[in-house]
Amino acid sequence: MTPEKTRIGWIGTGVMGNSMCGHLIKAGYQATIYNRTSEKTRTLQELGATVVSSPKEVAQQSEVVFTIVGFPRDVRSVILGEDGVLAGSHEGMVVVDMTTSEPSLAVEIAKAAGAIGVQSIDAPVSGGDTGAKNAALSIMIGGDASAVESIRPLFELMGKTIVRQGGPGAGQHTKMVNQTLIASGMIAVCEGLLYAHKVGLDIPTVLESVASGAAGSWSLSNLAPRMINGDFDPGFFVEHFLKDMKIALDEASRMNLALPGLALGYQLYNAVAGQGHHRDGTQALILALSQLNGIDWQSQYS
Known part of the structure; x- marks a missing residue:
């Protein structure tokens, strides 16, 4: 994962997501972003991010897509929905959900993603707005070990404690x-x-x-x-x-x-x-x- 080779996507630019995505952009990564309330994308747009109108479009332009939204229903919509990430995905892409969500949903997403050649990782965080701003989050990870290691350089731009806990759902647990x-x-x-x-x-x-x-x-x-x-x-x-x-x-x-x-x-x-x-x-x-x-x-x- 390098800024020259890897395009990132980001869905959810609220209190946490804005700072987290900002660290990746400042490290040189080209970012395509989406937020339900478009006004909340302005800061990242000023840093150079491209704003699109759906999670599907984010996926179509990215190798790694991060999501951090509000509730499990939002996760389901932005990843599994008709205009969701998997609808615009391509083989070899990695989807990383950093929302705190249901472990069973993380397993469901991993199965759906795997069926089309996409890796899915659940990686909720702790540290609040301060941890997000200071790139000092604790990131709790569930998913395939090789997929997790492949994007570790991206996690390291957002957090200080980065630990894989096991397979799909383990991060959420x-x-x-x-x-x-x-x-x-x-x-x-x-x-x-x-x-x-x-x-x-x-x-x-x-x-x-x-x-x-x-x-x-x-x-x-x-x-x-x-x-x-x-x-x-x-x-x-x-x-x-x-x-x-x-x-x-x-x-x-x-x-x-x-x-x-x-x-x-x-x-x-x-x-x-x-x-x-x-x-x-x-x-x-x-x-x-x-x-x-x-x-x-x-x-x-x-």
């Missing part, structure tokens, strides 16, 4: 582990901040003490400061996190696996969405928990 860990961890972060607030501690000073110890976590270091600054802009949307937790809970149910912490996180984030914060970042959980405790967080931290 690993992302479910990631989201299960985050769900309970976010509850703990918010409860810790509320405790500090209630007792009258200076929260930034508290974070300085606890973030470098055993309680430290990515969420504590990256999202807690946003909470105390009243910054609820999305690095990752609440509605997308709800989608992820529902997938994980459905998979757990299928395996007869009880995950009460994840179930609690799902219910609390439903409350966040119910308060109108479904398009805010996941750090908006502090608003739901503060309201539960009669605390007007937004009036005190902004």
